[in-house]
Amino acid sequence: MNDEQYMRFALQLAQAAVGQTSPNPVVGAVVVKDGEIVGFGTHLKAGEPHAEVHALRMAGEKAKGATVYVTLEPCSHYGKTPPCADLLIEKEVRRVVVATTDPNPLVAGKGIAKLRQAGIAVDVGVLKEEADELNEMFFHYISTKTPYVTLKYAMSLDGKIATKTGESKWITSEEARRDVHRYRRAHDAILVGVETVLADDPSLTVRLGDGGKNPIRIILDTRLRTPLEAKVVRDGETPTWIVVGSEVTEAQMAPYREKNVQIIQMNEASITIPSLLKVLGEKKVMSLFVEGGAAVHGSFVAAKAFQQVIAYIAPKFIGGKEAPSPVGGSGFAHMAEVMSLQIKQVETIGPDIKIVAKG
Numbered sequence: 001m002n003d004e005q006y007m008r009f010a011l012q013l014a015q016a017a018v019g020q021t022s023p024n025p026v027v028g029a030v031v032v033k034d035g036e037i038v039g040f041g042t043h044l045k046a047g048e049p050h051a052e053v054h055a056l057r058m059a060g061e062k063a064k065g066a067t068v069y070v071t072l073e074p075c076s077h078y079g080k081t082p083p084c085a086d087l088l089i090e091k092e093v094r095r096v097v098v099a100t101t102d103p104n105p106l107v108a109g110k111g112i113a114k115l116r117q118a119g120i121a122v123d124v125g126v127l128k129e130e131a132d133e134l135n136e137m138f139f140h141y142i143s144t145k146t147p148y149v150t151l152k153y154a155m156s157l158d159g160k161i162a163t164k165t166g167e168s169k170w171i172t173s174e175e176a177r178r179d180v181h182r183y184r185r186a187h188d189a190i191l192v193g194v195e196t197v198l199a200d201d202p203s204l205t206v207r208l209g210d211g212g213k214n215p216i217r218i219i220l221d222t223r224l225r226t227p228l229e230a231k232v233v234r235d236g237e238t239p240t241w242i243v244v245g246s247e248v249t250e251a252q253m254a255p256y257r258e259k260n261v262q263i264i265q266m267n268e269a270s271i272t273i274p275s276l277l278k279v280l281g282e283k284k285v286m287s288l289f290v291e292g293g294a295a296v297h298g299s300f301v302a303a304k305a306f307q308q309v310i311a312y313i314a315p316k317f318i319g320g321k322e323a324p325s326p327v328g329g330s331g332f333a334h335m336a337e338v339m340s341l342q343i344k345q346v347e348t349i350g351p352d353i354k355i356v357a358k359g
């Protein structure tokens, strides 16, 4: 096997933990000695050992003089765990192959420098694109301190997200909805507007597909209109945060606090997206899955405050001038102002189409 094949294995190991390591990145590591894989590991959970620690522990004595493949630059700082660069030096590995550097200001090239100062050969950039893609949410968060934002909507072939009477169950198939739940699991938080809560009474949990942890549920609700009997308030499945404007009174909030709902009060009468993202970033929300509805998507698009869009299109016609389309709000008046995206992926899921676009 060559460098790329060993790194591909390390990437697969990292991929296995996607959605479970926040606020840390996913990382995989493989130890090779005389053409034989003698150790491998992945970072499973923030605060637990890093990928390199698991791989070197498994390699034991064979780590000496070995080559180590790791999908992210070995850390060089004392976070919740000791630095991996020091461990690699202590185990006297001969060579380290790194897919991509770590933009975390605490690391950012220091890990590689430390290894080279200790006389260890370091090569950087093997399968860099794949490694960057794997941690694009972490990299965005660690460099902007605001969550990586994914917008998601499901619409009919004629561009409607509900009928004119507000019905929307279901537009897309079970398979497409299962795919959505995998995105819910991979994000720290899921966000909808109070109109969606009033129309669908959604639970916003990860139920279909292969399980995984529930994201925090965030409801944009300027005047606190979320019903107390809504599932997101009373099901206790996962934390619910309701974001309200500055006019909401303590008396209005009290009944929600009693139900362990966290209220985030902005210091503006209306909620602006940039200030919301700043507050969520401070609360260590690294990634945000915005599931609509139209008004909420409208505010994120107007602020151009998202990194990717996942659109599901069902082969159905809903029709009707009043039936809502995915992005509401005031919209751009002129073509010169509209936002251009890049299509990254087009695939069919059951009877539906899925399109991934990047801002």
Ligand SMILES: Nc1c(/N=C/[C@H](O)[C@H](O)[C@H](O)COP(=O)(O)O)[nH]c(=O)[nH]c1=O
Pocket: 153, 154, 168, 169, 170, 171, 172, 173, 176, 177, 180, 192, 196, 200, 201, 202, 203, 204, 205, 291, 292, 293, 312
């Ligand atoms: N109506 C559809 C969607 N509707 C998405 C809504 O925002 C809301 O999340 C739904 O009511 C799902 O709620 P729950 O969390 O499953 O209880 N999303 C989809 O992907 N397809 C559809 O057909």
Ligand SMILES: Nc1c(N[C@@H]2O[C@H](COP(=O)(O)O)[C@@H](O)[C@H]2O)[nH]c(=O)[nH]c1=O
Pocket: 023, 024, 025, 026, 027, 028, 042, 043, 046, 047, 048, 049, 050, 051, 052, 072, 073, 074, 075, 078, 079, 080, 081, 082, 084, 102, 104, 107
């Ligand atoms: N998960 C991971 C790394 N994560 C890096 O270390 C930081 C977390 O450090 P700590 O708080 O000690 O867990 C995280 O922000 C990221 O920069 N580094 C690695 O060498 N290998 C790993 O497996």
Ligand SMILES: [Zn+2]
Pocket: 050, 051, 052, 074, 075, 076, 082, 083, 084, 085
């Ligand atoms: Zn580390």
